[in-house]
Amino acid sequence: AQSVAQPEDQVNVAEGNPLTVKCTYSVSGNPYLFWYVQYPNRGLQFLLKYITGDNLVKGSYGFEAEFNKSQTSFHLKKPSALVSDSALYFCAVRDRTYSSASKIIFGSGTRLSIRP
Amino acid sequence: DTAVSQTPKYLVTQMGNDKSIKCEQNLGHDTMYWYKQDSKKFLKIMFSYNNKELIINETVPNRFSPKSPDKAHLNLHINSLELGDSAVYFCASSQRGRGFSGANVLTFGAGSRLTVL
Secondary structure: OOEEEOOOOEEEEEOOOOEEEOOEEEOOOOOEEEEEEEOOOOOEEEEEEEOOOOOEEEOHHHOEEEEEOOOOEEEEEEOOOOHHHOEEEEEEEEOOOOOOOOOOEEOOOEEEEEEO | OOOEEEEOOEEEEOOOOOEEEEEEEOOOOOEEEEEEEOOOOOEEEEEEEEOOEEEEEOOOOOOEEEEEEEOOEEEEEEOOOOHHHOEEEEEEEEOOOOHHHHOOOOEEOOOEEEEEO
16 A cells, blocks of 8 residues: 655744655556645645656756655755645555556645744 | 636535535536545545546545536435534645646635535
8 A cells, every 4th residue: 555654743944944855655566647736724635746867856946756666755955945835745656557446645734834 | 707616605504404616617628527535634535527527536424416417517415414523624626638748737715615514
């Protein structure tokens, strides 16, 4: 069964500093990997995804994520944090089977707090 | 125009009542989902429909019944509401496909906050 773990409930970073939000996954074969962001009282918004190819994926709002197959990780990063990045971030995984029952599984979420 | 719209946004009701949440998407997607987000923000899939066919049905009480009249709509009806049903329910849609296009991105609605008293 596939699963995804976000080991940190909360990450606190000063504005202008680099940030990392961690994600590890477990899935049979090669995964599709995603990051979504949720602002207060809003639905989740897509940030970026890994399909294949370059292990460094660039996404919206200056975020990027690095796929590491040996460590089964897909950490979200940004070189310089903004206060407006404060939100709840979800990592998600989906296997590559062609079954219509294949589904996207979300991690438990990490609350990112950027202090001015 | 809102891509995925849910109504109502807020729903407060008594235990034992029956309620429905409606969802519509105007993206032309062929797959729709219901997710439940609990008070700890954990997001769990409940149901998924592809072209009006139920394809994912997680371990959800029979009191929850999804209905998809067409591929642009997915409604959720809940019978005999219980305190534990209080949560935010998110509708989402995507376009399925094979190969790399199978890395389908979900587009979420803004959520429907259900409070059972």
